[in-house]
Amino acid sequence: MNRILSILFLAIAGCATLSAQAAVDNDDLVKYRRNLMDANGGLMAASSAILQNKVSDKARLAPFAQALGNLNRNIAAQFPKGSASPDSDALPVVWSKRADFERLASNAEAKAATFAKAPSMKSYDDLSEACKSCHKDFRK
Amino acid sequence: MVPTRAWMLAGCLSGLLAAGPAGANAITDKGELVYRVAGCENCHTDRENNGVRLAGGRKLATPLGTFYTPNITPDPMSGIGRWTEAEFRRALREGVGPDGREYYPSFPYTSYTRMSDADIHALWDYLRTVPAVYKANKPHELPWYLSFRPLLIVWKWLFFTPGAFRAEANMSAQWNRGAYLVNGAAHCSECHTPRNKLGGFKKGAFLAGTLEGPEGTIVPNITPDKQYGIGTWCKADIAQYLGTGNRPDGDCAGSLMAELIDNGLKYLPQTDLQAIAEYVSNVPASANPARKPRKKQKRDDF
Numbered sequence: 001m002n003r004i005l006s007i008l009f010l011a012i013a014g015c016a017t018l019s020a021q022a023a024v025d026n027d028d029l030v031k032y033r034r035n036l037m038d039a040n041g042g043l044m045a046a047s048s049a050i051l052q053n054k055v056s057d058k059a060r061l062a063p064f065a066q067a068l069g070n071l072n073r074n075i076a077a078q079f080p081k082g083s084a085s086p087d088s089d090a091l092p093v094v095w096s097k098r099a100d101f102e103r104l105a106s107n108a109e110a111k112a113a114t115f116a117k118a119p120s121m122k123s124y125d126d127l128s129e130a131c132k133s134c135h136k137d138f139r140k
Numbered sequence: 141m142v143p144t145r146a147w148m149l150a151g152c153l154s155g156l157l158a159a160g161p162a163g164a165n166a167i168t169d170k171g172e173l174v175y176r177v178a179g180c181e182n183c184h185t186d187r188e189n190n191g192v193r194l195a196g197g198r199k200l201a202t203p204l205g206t207f208y209t210p211n212i213t214p215d216p217m218s219g220i221g222r223w224t225e226a227e228f229r230r231a232l233r234e235g236v237g238p239d240g241r242e243y244y245p246s247f248p249y250t251s252y253t254r255m256s257d258a259d260i261h262a263l264w265d266y267l268r269t270v271p272a273v274y275k276a277n278k279p280h281e282l283p284w285y286l287s288f289r290p291l292l293i294v295w296k297w298l299f300f301t302p303g304a305f306r307a308e309a310n311m312s313a314q315w316n317r318g319a320y321l322v323n324g325a326a327h328c329s330e331c332h333t334p335r336n337k338l339g340g341f342k343k344g345a346f347l348a349g350t351l352e353g354p355e356g357t358i359v360p361n362i363t364p365d366k367q368y369g370i371g372t373w374c375k376a377d378i379a380q381y382l383g384t385g386n387r388p389d390g391d392c393a394g395s396l397m398a399e400l401i402d403n404g405l406k407y408l409p410q411t412d413l414q415a416i417a418e419y420v421s422n423v424p425a426s427a428n429p430a431r432k433p434r435k436k437q438k439r440d441d442f
Binding site for chain 2: 037040041042043044045046047048089125128129131132133135136139140
């Protein structure tokens with residue numbers, strides 16, 4: 001009897017630990033996603049300032065554009081099933097309308113790749129439009 | 141000849157028909173321009189369920205209950221096909237339907253009342269050109285005590301001042317133009333001004349943002365407060381954001397604001413976007429922190 005109780009206790013303790021671990025990991029993932037998006041925003045703002053000749057730091061445009069291309073690769077993978085959180089700005093439709101979300105994320109990836117190859121005001125605007133079209137339905 | 145201030149104000153008062161040089165997306169049909177700035181399509185189209193344009197049915201969840209927008213196509217049965225222009229004007233100006241029923245302020249007549257007669261006429265003409273579609277209207281889902289519409293007469297007495305926009309003679313034509321758009325057709329304060337428990341605007345908090353926006357959204361503070369508002373944005377930043385959705389920090393508009401820009405504001409002429417920027421930059425700053433606090437990150441090393 002004692003042995004059965006011990007096994008049960010260990011099983012429950014194990015489940016509790018695993019679920020706590022999952023919660024921590026999800027918190028980390030939400031923070032990571034937010035940092036990715038903040039990095040995207042910072043690079044977009046800096047690129048825009050260069051493209052609009054607000055600053056004369058043209059040498060950095062190519063590396064910024066390159067970084068944006070890399071950052072936007074397979075961004076949908078950072079939103080796995082079960083990673084919704086009240087701390088996240090991602091709306092539930094990210095998971096309930098997955099195909100639409102992935103289509104728009106792929107579009108942003110393609111536009112970021114184009115901007116990385118040939119940074120210009122036009123390719124910047126296209127990327128920005130792609131970001132907005134995804135944020136419109138999928139972000140709070 | 142240098143135009144006098146009075147002349148410029150008269151131009152401003154003639155409404156969106158006075159639109160200046162076209163922006164990148166500007167459209168020429170005056171009625172369509174009013175329609176887009178007023179955001180009719182956003183609310184009266186159930187985009188989430190692939191609804192027909194302007195046939196209504198969009199769900200608007202608010203702290204007071206859930207509203208479903210009506211069909212405003214010219215369909216005679218379910219839309220506004222049997223309305224007269226005078227009835228349409230009364231709906232926008234006074235918030236009263238052709239049958240005498242009071243409208244809930246989920247329909248922003250509290251702002252549309254500021255529109256000029258010319259703009260209302262242009263909007264009416266445009267709406268008559270939209271294909272008529274039969275789609276029955278869905279009743280609102282409200283608590284029982286709000287279903288009694290005559291109560292809205294009291295609400296209006298408390299919170300609604302009808303009447304077209306009147307220019308401030310001591311302000312510039314650009315400022316007045318911005319004031320006309322922000323407080324009229326563009327109805328910015330309907331979302332950006334926090335409301336009290338009765339659904340009226342909170343005093344002294346114009347455009348100060350709210351955590352209880354439509355559809356559960358957080359609506360940002362857009363006053364010139366440097367910490368909580370957009371006080372660090374220059375006027376060109378504001379105009380650019382309204383025309384493209386691009387924020388100066390590299391982020392972009394999302395959710396309802398992205399819809400408003402895509403369906404409406406991006407079609408405004410540059411002069412109007414600049415006028416809105418001029419006006420919004422000069423409203424009183426409010427230190428209302430209308431944003432979700434970010435979880436504090438744990439630091440192990442301190």
